[in-house]
Amino acid sequence: MTRSADVLIVGAGIVGAACAFELAKAGLRVTVIEERFTSSGSTGASMGHVVVMDDSEAQFSLTRYSQVLWEELREELPPKVEFERCGTIWVAVDEEEMSEVRRKCDYYRARDVPAEILDPQALHEAEPHLRASLAGGLLVAGDSVIYPPAAASFLLEKAIALGASLQTGKSVVSLGKGNARLADRTTLSAGRLINAAGQFSPTLTPGIQVKPRKGHLVITDRYPDTVRHQLVELGYLKSAHALTSDSVAFNIQPRKTGQLLIGSSRQYDVEHNEVESAILSRMLQRAFEYLPAVATFSGIRIWTGFRPATPDKLPLIGPWLEDPTLYIATGHEGLGITTSLATGKLICAQILGQAPAIPPQPYLPSRQMVIETRVETHV
Amino acid sequence: MDSVAERSFDVAVIGAGPAGIAAAVAASESGARVALIDDNPAPGGQIWRGGANASHHPEAGRWLDQLSESGVIVMAGTRVFYAQNGALEAESDHSLCQLLYGKLILATGARELFLPFPGWTLPNVFGAGGLQALVKSGLPVKGKRVVVAGTGPLLLAVAAYLSERGADVLCICEQAPFHELRAFTLAMASFPRKLVEAAQLRFRCRRAPYLMSSWPVAAIGRDRLQSVQISDHHRVRQIQCDYLACGFHLVPNLELARALGCSVTDACVEVSELQETSQPGVYCAGEPTGIGGMELSIVEGQIAGYAAAGRIISAKQLLATRARYRKVVNAMKKAFALRPELATLAESDTLLCRCEDISFADARRYASWRAAKLHSRCGMGPCQGRVCGAAAEFLFGWTMDSSRPPIFPVRCSSLAAISSPASPASRLGGSQ
Amino acid sequence: MSETLTVRVNGTPVEVSAGSTVAVAVLLSTGVCRTSVSGQPRAPLCGMGTCFECRVEINGRIHQRSCQVLCEANMEINAHG
Numbered sequence: 045m046t047r048s049a050d051v052l053i054v055g056a057g058i059v060g061a062a063c064a065f066e067l068a069k070a071g072l073r074v075t076v077i078e079e080r081f082t083s084s085g086s087t088g089a090s091m092g093h094v095v096v097m098d099d100s101e102a103q104f105s106l107t108r109y110s111q112v113l114w115e116e117l118r119e120e121l122p123p124k125v126e127f128e129r130c131g132t133i134w135v136a137v138d139e140e141e142m143s144e145v146r147r148k149c150d151y152y153r154a155r156d157v158p159a160e161i162l163d164p165q166a167l168h169e170a171e172p173h174l175r176a177s178l179a180g181g182l183l184v185a186g187d188s189v190i191y192p193p194a195a196a197s198f199l200l201e202k203a204i205a206l207g208a209s210l211q212t213g214k215s216v217v218s219l220g221k222g223n224a225r226l227a228d229r230t231t232l233s234a235g236r237l238i239n240a241a242g243q244f245s246p247t248l249t250p251g252i253q254v255k256p257r258k259g260h261l262v263i264t265d266r267y268p269d270t271v272r273h274q275l276v277e278l279g280y281l282k283s284a285h286a287l288t289s290d291s292v293a294f295n296i297q298p299r300k301t302g303q304l305l306i307g308s309s310r311q312y313d314v315e316h317n318e319v320e321s322a323i324l325s326r327m328l329q330r331a332f333e334y335l336p337a338v339a340t341f342s343g344i345r346i347w348t349g350f351r352p353a354t355p356d357k358l359p360l361i362g363p364w365l366e367d368p369t370l371y372i373a374t375g376h377e378g379l380g381i382t383t384s385l386a387t388g389k390l391i392c393a394q395i396l397g398q399a400p401a402i403p404p405q406p407y408l409p410s411r412q413m414v415i416e417t418r419v420e421t422h423v
Numbered sequence: 424m425d426s427v428a429e430r431s432f433d434v435a436v437i438g439a440g441p442a443g444i445a446a447a448v449a450a451s452e453s454g455a456r457v458a459l460i461d462d463n464p465a466p467g468g469q470i471w472r473g474g475a476n477a478s479h480h481p482e483a484g485r486w487l488d489q490l491s492e493s494g495v496i497v498m499a500g501t502r503v504f505y506a507q508n509g510a511l512e513a514e515s516d517h518s519l520c521q522l523l524y525g526k527l528i529l530a531t532g533a534r535e536l537f538l539p540f541p542g543w544t545l546p547n548v549f550g551a552g553g554l555q556a557l558v559k560s561g562l563p564v565k566g567k568r569v570v571v572a573g574t575g576p577l578l579l580a581v582a583a584y585l586s587e588r589g590a591d592v593l594c595i596c597e598q599a600p601f602h603e604l605r606a607f608t609l610a611m612a613s614f615p616r617k618l619v620e621a622a623q624l625r626f627r628c629r630r631a632p633y634l635m636s637s638w639p640v641a642a643i644g645r646d647r648l649q650s651v652q653i654s655d656h657h658r659v660r661q662i663q664c665d666y667l668a669c670g671f672h673l674v675p676n677l678e679l680a681r682a683l684g685c686s687v688t689d690a691c692v693e694v695s696e697l698q699e700t701s702q703p704g705v706y707c708a709g710e711p712t713g714i715g716g717m718e719l720s721i722v723e724g725q726i727a728g729y730a731a732a733g734r735i736i737s738a739k740q741l742l743a744t745r746a747r748y749r750k751v752v753n754a755m756k757k758a759f760a761l762r763p764e765l766a767t768l769a770e771s772d773t774l775l776c777r778c779e780d781i782s783f784a785d786a787r788r789y790a791s792w793r794a795a796k797l798h799s800r801c802g803m804g805p806c807q808g809r810v811c812g813a814a815a816e817f818l819f820g821w822t823m824d825s826s827r828p829p830i831f832p833v834r835c836s837s838l839a840a841i842s843s844p845a846s847p848a849s850r851l852g853g854s855q
Numbered sequence: 856m857s858e859t860l861t862v863r864v865n866g867t868p869v870e871v872s873a874g875s876t877v878a879v880a881v882l883l884s885t886g887v888c889r890t891s892v893s894g895q896p897r898a899p900l901c902g903m904g905t906c907f908e909c910r911v912e913i914n915g916r917i918h919q920r921s922c923q924v925l926c927e928a929n930m931e932i933n934a935h936g
Contacts, residue, residue: 081794088797193797213790262838265805265918266892301779301892306835319828321507321841328839339836342918344805346828346838462904464876464925469903500923534905546887546898556902560922561875562882646896647886676905777900778907780893805907805918810900 049075049209051395052224052234054216054248057087058192058381059373060240061199062388064208070392074208075232077224079215082200083193085242086380089349091261091297091307092195093274094188094382095132098151102358102406107379108157109402110386114188117385124194126300132187133162133170133273134280135294135334136179141278145182152184159184173270173337189274189297192381199384216241219248222369236395238371239364243350245374249364253412254375256350258311260324265342268302277334280308292327294334304338306331308378310351317348353377354412361390361407371395372409427512427519427840432458432496434731435511435524437503437679440468441717442709442724443530444486447495449728449737450528457495458522460513462502462831466490468532469552470717473559479623482721504829504837506682509704510844514837523844526704526731529680529692530724533710535577535670538761538814539775539783540768542642543669551581551670558588565589568664570651571631572596572639574759575672576621576716583627585668592631593662596653598638598671599759607758610750614718640768642667654764672759674813675711678830690816697738698727706731714755719748766818775818776811778804783818786811792821805832862930877921878902878909881934888921888934911935 051067053060056078067074078084094114096107114127121127136142145161152159160183162170167181200210215227219239224232239245243256277294295308309327314320324346332339354360354375364370371394373387390407393400405411434450436443439461447459459466466487467474475484490497498513501520505512511522535550542548549557551573558564568591571582582595597604611617625633640659641652650663677687686693686701691713698706708727709720722745729738769775771784781801789795792802792815801815802808802823812823829838858873864884871880878899881888887896888909899909904923912933913919921932 081789081791081797083797084793197798262835264835265832267917321505321843325839325841328835332836332839339834339839340916341835342805342832343829343835343838344807344832345803463923534903535901537900537906544891544895544897546896549899550901553900553902557876557878557882557899557922560902561872561879561926647898777891777897780891780895805910806905809905 048232049073049234051075051236051238052077052232053238053240054219054224055085055240055242055244056082056196056200056210056212057085057240057242058083058196058199058384059242059376059387060238061196061203062384063238063240063373063391064203065199066388066392067395068203068206068208070396074203075234076200076203076208076210077214077216077226077232078210078212079244081212082210083196085244086349086351087192087196089259089261089347090192090381091295091305092190092192092381093132093297094190095274095379096152096157096184096187097379098148099357103379104155105402106359106383106386106407108155110383111186111188113385113389114190115186121190121195122198124191125198126191126194127188128300129186129188130298131183131185131273133167133275134182134184135167135174135275135277136181137277138179142179144278145180148182157184158186171272171275173335174275175334175336178334183273187274189299190381191299195381216248220367220370235369236371237369238373238391240373242374242380243352245352245372249370249372251366251413252360252372252374252409253355254352254360255312256315257353257377258309258314258317258348258350259307259378260309260319260327260346260348262306262324262328262343262346264304264306264338265344266302267304267341270337271296271298271304271335274298275334290323292323292330294330296331296335296338304341306338317350319346319348351377351380356411359383359387359407360409360412361387362394362404362409365410365413427521427842429521429523430458431523432456433525434458434528434728435460435522435526436528436530436728437511438468438530438532438709439463439466439497439499440530440532440709440720441470441482441486442532442720443468443528444490445721445724446528446530446708446728446731448486448489448493449725450732451493451495453732453734455732457493458498459490459495460498460501460503460522463499465499466497469556472556477559480717482717486721502831502833503679504831504833505841506679506830507844512837512841514833519837519840521842521844526706528727528731529685529700529705529707529711530709531676531679531711533673533675533714534809536672536674536813536817537810538671538765538768538817539773540639540641541770541773542644542648544774544777545642545644545648546646547644547648547665548642548667548669551577551668553670554666554668555581555584558585564666566591567666568593569666569668570594570596570653570662570664572637572651572653572667572669573671574598574761575670576755577670577672579621579624579628581668582631583624586628586631592628593664594632594634594653595628596634596637596639598636598762598765600636603758603760604635607754610754613747613750638762638765638768639667639669671761671765672755673710673714675714677711678807678826680707680711681826682828682830696742697730697735698723699730713749713752715748715752716755719745719751722748761817769818775814776801776804778806778811781811786815787819792823793825795821796825807832860926860928862926862928862932864932864934871926875926877911877913877919877924877926877930877932880926880932881909881911881921885934890935
């Protein structure tokens with residue numbers, strides 16, 4: 045069968061789009077196959093925070109690299125992407141959290157990420173609507189906010205301008221050995237395949253350990269100049285860490301429209317996308333604890349989304365050892381928007397056999413398979 | 424956190440227009456505890472807005488009197504924003520309520536269909552029913568030059584109402600062609616009262632020419648409306664005026680039905696012979712089951728009210744009347760079908776979504792309502808797609824199938840106060 | 856009803872008949888309720904609370920649908936047209 049493309053990417057979310065962008069720039073013939081429409085999965089539900097995180101060295105490395113890539117791209121981004129370098133403030137409620145602020149500040153500064161400690165006065169000046177008697181915060185000025193569906197579309201449009209093709213409304217039923225078999229019984233073939241199907245990736249590549257982690261978001265009507273930075277509680281990391289229980293964490297984003305996007309919640313083992321009032325209520329009440337004014341704001345829409353989550357909180361970026369044609373680009377949990385560009389670069393380097401800009405080992409899919417093998421031999 | 428009043432009813436009726444009022448009165452006749460909930464400041468819905476004095480329909484007075492004499496608890500200024508199993512969350516300006524119900528009757532009525540054309544966003548371009556509602560709410564129109572345009576029986580009612588209040592109705596532009604209107608008139612011959620009523624309406628606005636096969640193609644003005652361009656295929660004429668009252672008939676309000684999971688086909692809620700939807704214990708009456716006018720809404724409301732209260736015999740006694748009036752639904756659908764030219768009025772830069780200022784061209788690029796919302800942001804504003812989505816269904820053939828809560832924008836504190844219902848509502852027969 | 860009452864729209868007193876909605880008060884004064892996101896003047900459209908074009912600030916609270924709110928004496932209405 046003649047190859048219809050050099051690379052076939054399954055999934056037109058932001059990760060698939062970033063991969064298409066990089067590979068098309070490198071001169072490869074790229075086809076992107078999408079089951080519904082671009083950004084119809086996690087990307088369309090996501091918050092659009094481009095943020096440097098320090099949960100682990102590997103996470104820092106990937107988010108920092110990707111954040112720099114977003115900065116380099118920002119001049120080209122059209123207005124619909126709504127890129128705003130508003131910065132993040134990590135908010136501390138007590139002295140214990142302030143010592144975490146200090147630790148975080150040292151960590152970022154040691155790695156050339158600008159960070160500034162805010163005392164209660166400075167915090168209030170930066171964000172007057174935060175409640176009184178907070179302990180302070182950490183301002184990371186280089187973080188940004190974007191509108192993810194527009195960003196994914198932009199990346200795809202660039203890829204298409206460089207010769208890539210996009211097919212939407214096409215469902216892939218099996219993926220492997222250079223072939224993607226579609227639900228309409230046709231088969232597409234390519235030298236390389238990329239599974240960028242987010243929460244659906246394990247269906248296409250059995251063995252991938254990715255589970256959907258449900259989140260809720262609420263968006264308000266327009267209240268310009270009420271919040272200026274993305275505001276996140278330090279307890280966010282505890283929420284993101286928890287592997288089994290439901291949790292909420294204060295996370296609020298100002299959109300360029302003046303609307304506020306209120307999050308965040310995490311649940312495992314819930315497959316339906318219905319809004320759940322109990323966790324919604326907890327999430328909103330947490331938000332009111334930090335920003336009391338939000339209680340009076342008009343909420344115009346509530347939705348849910350699923351983050352593709354891995355057991356070790358790092359994404360899967362790299363070759364699938366069982367199949368030399370197959371690459372995996374998924375499992376980004378709550379950092380898919382941030383790390384999409386870096387993912388595209390890493391995948392491109394790996395496919396072309398070039399040296400990636402950051403060490404790829406922590407994200408290799410093979411680490412999951414090693415764990416499986418080890419378990420098997422002990423049985 | 425806001426405190427939520429938990430209130431339990433045997434039957435909850437949502438929407439206090441003719442269908443809702445009739446349903447509530449019928450349900451309460453046998454002693455059931457009934458609530459009637461509506462967003463507007465007072466019962467009456469659209470057609471009886473302003474109460475008995477503001478309406479020419481003798482039924483308005485009779486039904487509103489029956490309502491006040493019944494034991495129905497009327498909750499005005501109250502909007503339902505969230506639906507769970509057996510419970511609805513409702514917000515009014517100063518309080519929150521969790522409504523527990525044994526049976527639910529949806530009488531959420533309809534709203535006008537607005538279609539985009541150049542200049543439709545100018546101040547003083549109103550809906551047809553919209554201008555009427557504003558006049559009923561105190562707006563003086565004496566001496567104002569008004570063009571009434573669009574389609575549907577509402578145009579005549581609005582023109583008559585405005586004329587009586589001293590407006591200078593310059594013309595009535597109905598997009599339907601003569602042969603359809605004649606066929607409709609013949610179909611209405613089996614409802615002599617309706618024909619008489621139509622004749623009376625026409626008499627009250629007799630000075631205004633009634634133009635058929637005519638539709639607006641542009642509203643002209645800088646900061647507000649100055650004139651309207653009307654086309655009838657052969658020519659476009661420009662009419663200077665103060666107000667344009669323009670609406671293209673009605674579309675059902677389906678948001679609550681959809682949120683409850685009721686089956687909807689062809690933009691109508693599917694109901695059984697006794698007005699029960701696909702969701703057990705949830706009934707639907709009036710325009711959401713098919714646009715059919717006041718008499719049909721009233722009889723459907725009565726059937727639903729009796730059925731919800733367990734009075735099946737009383738409900739079945741009304742089936743023949745409903746069958747008669749049900750014929751109006753298809754007659755109206757046929758007569759006032761939108762001509763294809765109406766889908767071509769918008770220019771590329773004409774706005775489709777008024778909340779977010781999204782142009783017709785920007786929205787049209789997508790293959791579905793969901794994709795258009797996500798990518799163009801059309802429908803992402805506070806009206807939650809009620810204006811642009813209904814237009815898009817006609818313009819692009821999309822279905823507005825993605826509905827997210829809340830059913831209506833409410834304060835975040837109200838969203839935070841949603842809780843799981845503590846106990847199932849009492850069954851009919853018990854008091855609470 | 857022959858009673859009237861007075862509200863203020865953008866600081867200017869407006870007399871309306873009792874039972875009038877805030878939308879009517881605005882239409883009788885500036886005629887514009889709000890400015891759209893791209894800067895267009897907007898006024899009520901649907902008259903029944905579903906289109907959200909008639910939003911104004913009433914007694915300090917923004918985003919109020921003026922066609923659904925009855926005028927009360929001395930109401931402060933800000934129509935950001």
